[in-house]
Amino acid sequence: MKGAIALRLAELAKELDSKTLAAVGYKTFRRETPIRTGNARSHTALIQDEIVADYPYAQRLDTGWSKQSPAGMTKPTIAAVEDYIKKVNKG
Numbered sequence: 001m002k003g004a005i006a007l008r009l010a011e012l013a014k015e016l017d018s019k020t021l022a023a024v025g026y027k028t029f030r031r032e033t034p035i036r037t038g039n040a041r042s043h044t045a046l047i048q049d050e051i052v053a054d055y056p057y058a059q060r061l062d063t064g065w066s067k068q069s070p071a072g073m074t075k076p077t078i079a080a081v082e083d084y085i086k087k088v089n090k091g
Helices: 002-015 018-032 058-062 074-090
Strands: 044-047 050-053
Touching (some): 002 074, 018 044
Antiparallel strands (some): 044 050
């Protein structure tokens, strides 16, 4: 029993490392970023394990300023990461 628990914890640690979670979050964040000219999406990057929105109106978009993404990008990203964690934890 003890070995099975240790094995499962090791599996979880692999699947829930910061780079994996950042990649899951980035995919959603970028998809949820409104697109008009493409500037916002093209200036959104994943650098190491951090999502960087490098444009001056990122905060405005994230507060629902665009009708294309009324929930912004952060809330859906957090929900996607939480769903991923739940899915992995069921494994």
